Structures are given as C-alpha cells and as structure tokens.
Amino acid sequence: MRDSCYLMREDSEKEISGEDFICLLHAVLEKGVSLKFKAKGFSMTPFIKGGDVITLAPFGRADYLSLGSVVAFIKPETKHLVVHRIVGRTDNGFIIKGDNVKEPHDIVPGTNVLGLVKKVERNGRQAYAALGPEKRVQAFLSRNTNLLPTMVTAWRQIRNLLGIKTKYE
C-alpha cells in the first residue's frame, strides 16, 4: 500500500470537462462558493477569450439575473456547459447568446442557469468583460446585431489613437 506522496497538487493544465466538470461546478456552487476556471472557445470574444480565467459565482434566485449578465448554463439541446450573455427574457426562460456568434440565441429555462460570471482575468490581470452597468448595451448589441466585435475593435483603435487607458490596463 506504500506510496511516497498521497496528496498531489494538479497543474493548471489539467482538463476536466463535460459531465464531470458540470458535476464539480454544481458541488461547488451548492456550497455558496465561487469557482475559478479556464474559459474555452471564442463565442464571447473579445470580452472572454479562450484561456481567460473566469470567476463564476452562485446567484441565489433567477430573479437576481439581469439583462446583460454573463452566465454559465446547460444548453438544453446538447447538455453542454456554455458561458454566454443574457439578452432577454420570455415566459419560457432567458434568451441567451454569445457576443461573437451569428447563430440564433438559446431559450434557456432558469433551472439550467448555474452561475453568474463575476470576473474575467487575462494574463493574471482583470480583463474588461462588460459586466458593469454597460452590460445592458452589450446585451442589446449582441441580440440585435453582430456588430459588437467590430465596434469593440474600432473603439480600441480610437482609444489607442487618443492614448486613453482604462483601469484594466
């Protein structure tokens, strides 16, 4: 039975995905605790990029979620975990869409929404993810157009030209 090391720290590249990750996420959020994990994909670019570290928090009741909130939810058709933005609400649930996808939005029952994105970190620093009051504008843009990434790029160029820095830089 002898082993020299019983408890090992896993390196940050360890990948837990699919149902196992969802199970772990449930277990953590049920305890009222936030979970930090690495984002994958590009559907929320430029606000959340692959490799960014997301802090996902429990939100209590679905009433506490508002337009523009970025949430982790179980996609009803595929049962996959997805992190996208709430862009509206219907009697059947939330209307949720990625900021950088052309595909139609999802209608997601409140019970499928697991957690609320509170913070996004990129290269060890807090990244701007439109999670403040401006999230409502982002929700509008995301729902009605796919202009958002273009607008963000344009804004960055203007900002660089004018030498404006945000508090995240």
Place this chain on the structure above:
Amino acid sequence: MEKKIDINAIYKPSEDVVARDVQGEFIIIPIASGVADMEDELFSLNDSGKAIWDKLDGKRSLKQVVEKLALEFDAPKEELEKDVFGILKELLKRRMLVEG
C-alpha cells in the same frame, strides 16, 4: 510545533473542501477562501490516499481505520499505520480534515 496525532482520535473531511471522483481520479478542491480555484488549488489523492480518506468518516478512530485497512490490504498494521499518519499530516496541513 506539529500536533501529535492520537491513534484513538476521530477525523472527518472538512466542510471547507469539495471532493469528487473525476475521470478516474479523486479530486479535492479547498473552498475556505470562498473561491474554488481550479487553476491553482486543485489536488488529487492517490489510490492509497483515497482508500484512507473513505474511512475517515467522523465515526471510526484512526485505530479502527487501520484495522479496516488491514482487512482490505495484505500489509502489516505497522505499515498501514504509517500510511494513515502520513496522509493525515498532509491533509491536516491543508485543513482538509477536521477532528470529528
């Protein structure tokens, strides 16, 4: 100074961890800080560690844990006791166990 472990003491998993079997590994994530950090604070227990963890249920004393392990594994009790004390020290250092 390191606290001496009593063979008659009873231990159980702390409320401040989330522990799950994940993809064939037993994963422990501390949550005492209010954030479960999968990037920097993800631990796994080896098979020996998991066998011991399962028996630290807040009911059995360490002596009883060793006796139970002796029934499962073909190993001398002295050796099993060393294993139990070894893992206990590691888990207590990280506050993953509490006295039950």
